[in-house]
Amino acid sequence: xxxxxxxxxxxxxxxxEEILKKSTKGIEESLKRVTxxxxxxxxxxxxxxxxxxxxxxxxxxxxASVVHSTDLVIEAIVENLEVKxxxxxxxxxxxxxxxxxxxxxxxxxxxxxxxxxxxxDRFGGLHFFNPVPMMKLVEVIKTPMxxxxxxxxxxxxxxxxxxxxxxxxxxxxxxxxxxxxPYMMEAVRLFERGDASKEDxxxxxxxxxxxxxxxFELLDYxxxxxSKYIIDGxxxxxxxxxxxxxxxxxxxxxxxxKLGKKTxxxxxxxx
Numbered sequence: 001x002x003x004x005x006x007x008x009x010x011x012x013x014x015x016x017e018e019i020l021k022k023s024t025k026g027i028e029e030s031l032k033r034v035t036x037x038x039x040x041x042x043x044x045x046x047x048x049x050x051x052x053x054x055x056x057x058x059x060x061x062x063x064a065s066v067v068h069s070t071d072l073v074i075e076a077i078v079e080n081l082e083v084k085x086x087x088x089x090x091x092x093x094x095x096x097x098x099x100x101x102x103x104x105x106x107x108x109x110x111x112x113x114x115x116x117x118x119x120x121d122r123f124g125g126l127h128f129f130n131p132v133p134m135m136k137l138v139e140v141i142k143t144p145m146x147x148x149x150x151x152x153x154x155x156x157x158x159x160x161x162x163x164x165x166x167x168x169x170x171x172x173x174x175x176x177x178x179x180x181x182p183y184m185m186e187a188v189r190l191f192e193r194g195d196a197s198k199e200d201x202x203x204x205x206x207x208x209x210x211x212x213x214x215x216f217e218l219l220d221y222x223x224x225x226x227s228k229y230i231i232d233g234x235x236x237x238x239x240x241x242x243x244x245x246x247x248x249x250x251x252x253x254x255x256x257x258k259l260g261k262k263t264x265x266x267x268x269x270x271x
């Protein structure tokens with residue numbers, strides 16, 4: 001949506017026509033919300049903007065067949081290194097030599113994905129933040145093999161879609177999640193020890209630190225399974241780092257399929 005709205009030609013690829021229909025509908029709804037704010041007093045201009053954006057967007061279920069005409073591939077599939085590597089390995093065979101590959105992963109090593117391809121110098125991370133149309137930040141990740149030209153192209157693309165890029169080396173969690181995930185885990189440990197209630201911790205961080213959500217609200221929003229997956233991954237990389245220690249309570253909730261907002265219950269209940 002963000003790329004198409006800023007004048008780029010985009011092909012959205014997913015596993016089935018059904019998912020793509022749902023995605024396109026979601027993008028249309030999102031664009032309507034954007035235009036209400038952006039073109040409040042010019043409904044005609046708003047309608048034109050939506051039409052123009054949707055014209056820039058086509059869909060496909062076959063990534064290999066569309067990648068031959070792309071300049072940039074952004075992968076945003078399941079957070080599983082093997083699955084990502086398989087995709088990149090396959091696309092590497094069909095993509096033109098100049099095409100840059102990027103992953104939107106929030107926690108997996110970019111270098112390991114780059115090594116699954118023959119274009120390590122044309123590979124980097126582009127980590128967008130949720131919800132992407134609203135959030136201004138993109139983390140641009142440079143591996144030791146990423147060329148300066150590729151890095152600059154990724155920075156330029158981020159600016160061209162109206163975002164504010166920051167740059168980081170390929171280190172666990174990059175900037176935001178490297179600070180945010182241990183903070184959320186510390187909040188869970190504080191609660192596990194019985195030092196404060198989750199409600200009071202959330203209020204304290206919203207009013208005391210100016211955060212829009214408390215750590216437990218944020219965990220429920222992100223998904224407890226996603227948070228567990230990230231911390232488990234980092235724990236296996238650095239088993240002696242106390243910041244990356246798993247939490248028995250988080251593990252228990254995930255086991256009980258209480259994953260947060262998306263399942264109707266996590267640390268809190270949702271209607």
